[in-house]
Structures are given as C-alpha cells and as structure tokens.
Amino acid sequence: MEESVITEAANGAIALAAGTAQEVKSMFHLDELASYLTWANLAKVVTSVVAILIFWVFYRIIRHFVKKTASKTLQKKTVSIIVKAISYCFYILIVMYVLGLFGIKLSAIWGAAGIAGVAIGFAAQTSVSNLISGLFVVTDKxxxxxxxxxxxxxxxxxxxxxxxxxxxxxxxxxxxxxxxxxxxxxxxxxYSALPYRRYVFETSVDYGSDFDKAMEAAKTVPARCPTVVLDKPEYEPKVVWTTHGDSGVNLNIIVWSKREDFLQTKSDVSLNTLKAFAEANVNIPFNRVDVTILDDKTVPKVSRG
Structure with a gap:
C-alpha cells in the first residue's frame, strides 16, 4: 500500500516537473530557439558579425573623411548634421542587411519606403535639390x-x-x-581663390598726339604705382594698342597686383596715367560741345494763333 502511494507521488512529481518544463519552454519559446540553433544559422551569425565589423570600419573611415573635409568649409553645426545623417544611414543599412540575411523579406519595407520617398520628393523637391547641390558645393571646394x-x-x-x-x-x-x-x-x-589679379585699364590717345611719346609715357605708369607687381616675369606689365576709335587710338595698360591691393591699383593706374600723359603732352580725347548764343534778332518769331 505504501509502495503504491510512493509510486503515485513520484509519478505526480514527474508529471508536474514535465508540465512545468513544458510551460517554461512554451513561455520562453525554447523549442523555436532550439530549431534556430543549427550550424547553418550559426554560420550566418558569424558571417553577420564579421560583415558588421567590416562595415563599421568603412563607416568610421568615411565618417572621418567627410568630417575632416567638411570642417574646412562648413560651420560646426552643419558638419554635425551631415555626420549624424551618415550615421543614421549606416544603422539603417546594417539592420536591413541582418534582416535580409535571416530570410526576412524586405520587399514590403522597400515598397513602402519607395512610396514615401516619392511623396516626400514631390513635397520638398526644392529643398532636396538644394540639399543635393549642397553636397556638390562642399566637395567641389x-x-x-x-x-x-x-x-x-x-x-x-x-x-x-x-x-x-x-x-x-x-x-x-x-x-x-x-x-x-x-x-x-x-x-x-x-575673386579670392588666387593670390594675384589682373587689371586692364582702357584709355585713348588723340589722333594728333605723338604715338611714340604716348607709348613711352604709358610704359612709365606701372612703375608709378606701388601696388603693381613688377618683380615676377609671369605678371609683367604690358602696354598695347588695341583699336582705332571715333576720337583717338585706344590703348590698354595691363598690370597685376595682389588680390587685396586690387582696388588701390585701379585708382593708382587711373591717376598716374593722367599724370604721365600730361607730362608728355599727350592728349586724351573727350567729347566737345559747341554752344552758340543767339540774340533776339536771330531768333525767328513764332506766331501764335
């Protein structure tokens, strides 16, 4: 009698333990997890980890390059926004890669993303155009x-x-x-990209002037201007005759100066050209107007009806 009681108690304990184990398996989905713990899935996990590490290295390199390049031309706030955008894109691509590796279909997600992208593109096409153009502006330098x-x-x-x-x-x-x-x-x-700028001063010489004297006088102008570059052969000043105008022969004085001296050079060349021509008795043609004063006798009378 006692043996049967003990046997029944043992069987009940075994059944209880079995039921508890089954409930635990059901609660934590241990059977499903066990079905995934295969060599094939383990290889996928290892492959995913290695791929993520490789992607992470490339991501860090690209992020560092973009940050270093953009910091030269953009403000810190703008650089921070660009770096965050790159980070978000990286995280999205990693999630998509892992989901696709385990057989989860992404067609629905891509479809929804495509539709959303088209809608957003139509709604903000001007901003998107400026955003894409901004990337070209930054990289173009x-x-x-x-x-x-x-x-x-x-x-x-x-x-x-x-x-x-x-x-x-x-x-x-x-x-x-x-x-x-x-x-x-x-x-x-x-105008600030290069250290030197060229200035072409256009003037004219009267047809009655001595052209040899005019040329010699014009050649003295660059040396009179402190900001004109004289010691570099590639930026050597030049004086050339150009065309025959209505009142005289046109002459160009071509000089170079440092970028920051450009406005001062324009002023100096203009003023010193006048001085050099005046010293050499070279006339600069200008329009003249003849005025005739009429007295009352020469003014025709107009009858008013």
Missing part, C-alpha cells in the same frame, strides 16, 4: 568662408556655407542668402 564671390549677378563675402544655402554680405553690408541649387546652376566667380 570652389569657395570657403571669407572668400569674395559673385553668383548670378550678386557679389559679396561668404559668411556661412550650409547644406541648403550659403549666406554672404555685400559690399554695402546687406545679407544675401543664395540657395545651393543656384550656385550649381549658375556661373560662380571667386
């Missing part, structure tokens, strides 16, 4: 903060370079915002 540029007829000094637009202040101290798409689609002139 056609300008930097502090450069004096001209875009679409507007000139000024660059204050900020953003991923959507740049901001400049004009010579009369007006703030102008220029979208990046305008910069890409228009002609950009950077």
């Amino acid at each position: 056609a300008m930097k903060i502090g450069d004096f540029i001209e875009v679409d007829g507007i000139s000024g000094t660059v204050d900020t370079i953003g991923i959507i637009s740049i901001k400049i202040h004009t010579v009369d101290n007006q703030l102008v915002r220029i979208p990046n798409s305008t910069i890409i689609n228009s002609k950009l002139t950077n």
Whole structure:
C-alpha cells in the first residue's frame, strides 16, 4: 500500500516537473530557439558579425573623411548634421542587411519606403535639390568662408556655407542668402581663390598726339604705382594698342597686383596715367560741345494763333 502511494507521488512529481518544463519552454519559446540553433544559422551569425565589423570600419573611415573635409568649409553645426545623417544611414543599412540575411523579406519595407520617398520628393523637391547641390558645393571646394564671390549677378563675402544655402554680405553690408541649387546652376566667380589679379585699364590717345611719346609715357605708369607687381616675369606689365576709335587710338595698360591691393591699383593706374600723359603732352580725347548764343534778332518769331 505504501509502495503504491510512493509510486503515485513520484509519478505526480514527474508529471508536474514535465508540465512545468513544458510551460517554461512554451513561455520562453525554447523549442523555436532550439530549431534556430543549427550550424547553418550559426554560420550566418558569424558571417553577420564579421560583415558588421567590416562595415563599421568603412563607416568610421568615411565618417572621418567627410568630417575632416567638411570642417574646412562648413560651420560646426552643419558638419554635425551631415555626420549624424551618415550615421543614421549606416544603422539603417546594417539592420536591413541582418534582416535580409535571416530570410526576412524586405520587399514590403522597400515598397513602402519607395512610396514615401516619392511623396516626400514631390513635397520638398526644392529643398532636396538644394540639399543635393549642397553636397556638390562642399566637395567641389570652389569657395570657403571669407572668400569674395559673385553668383548670378550678386557679389559679396561668404559668411556661412550650409547644406541648403550659403549666406554672404555685400559690399554695402546687406545679407544675401543664395540657395545651393543656384550656385550649381549658375556661373560662380571667386575673386579670392588666387593670390594675384589682373587689371586692364582702357584709355585713348588723340589722333594728333605723338604715338611714340604716348607709348613711352604709358610704359612709365606701372612703375608709378606701388601696388603693381613688377618683380615676377609671369605678371609683367604690358602696354598695347588695341583699336582705332571715333576720337583717338585706344590703348590698354595691363598690370597685376595682389588680390587685396586690387582696388588701390585701379585708382593708382587711373591717376598716374593722367599724370604721365600730361607730362608728355599727350592728349586724351573727350567729347566737345559747341554752344552758340543767339540774340533776339536771330531768333525767328513764332506766331501764335
């Protein structure tokens, strides 16, 4: 009798343990996990880890390169936004890669992303265009903060370079915002990119002047100007006759100066040309107007009806 009781108790304990184990397996999905713990899936896990490590190395290299390059032309805030965007793209690609590696179909996700992308693109096509153009502006390195540029007829000094637009202040101290798409689609002139600038001063000599004297006088002008470059053969000043005008022969005085001395050079060349021609008795033609004063006798009478 006692043996049967003990046997029944043991069987009940075994059944209870078996039921508890089954409940634990069901609760934690141990059977499903065991089915995934195969050599094939283990190889996928190892492959994923190795691939993620490789992607991580490339991501760090690209991030460092972009950060270093963008820091030369962009503000810190803009650089931070670009770096964050790169990080988000990396994380999304890693998640998509891992899901696809384990057989999870991404067609629905890609489809939804495509539809959302089209909708967003139509809604913000101008901003997207400026954003993409901003990437070209940054990588093109056609300008930097502090450069004096001209875009679409507007000139000024660059204050900020953003991923959507740049901001400049004009010579009369007006703030102008220029979208990046305008910069890409228009002609950009950077007056600060190179250390030297050329200036061509156009003048004219009267037909009755001594042209040899005029040429010699014009050749003395560059030496009279302190900011004109005289010691570099590639920037040697030149004086050339150009065309025959209505009142005289046109003459060009071509000089070079440092970028920061350009305005002073223009003023010096203009003034010293007048002085040199006056000393050599060379006349610069100008329009003359003949005025005749009529008295009352010569003015015809007009009858009024």
